[in-house]
Amino acid sequence: MLKGQITIPKDERDRFNVNEGDQFKIFVQDDKIMLEPIKKKKLSDVLKNRIKVSEPIDIEKMREEAGQELANQYKHEELLSKNE
Secondary structure: OOOOOOOOOHHHHHHOOOOOOOOEEEEEEOOEEEEEEOOOOOHHHHHOOOOOOOOOOOHHHHHHHHHHHHHHHHHHHHHHHHHO
């Protein structure tokens, strides 16, 4: 799969706080191609009205804990199958 990529000069990236990997909405206005940055939402901002969040959500920590939980589950299932 190919990605459509454009290069934005550094001065403009800094001016509009645009970073590598940011995504844009593209539209045409008066025969010009216009770009509008898509604002990223923090997971903690999305979840704050759905669950109580007492501290910022650390995605890396969540991934590590989920990976450890899966590893523990796999070990448990492996032990059960050996005892059968």
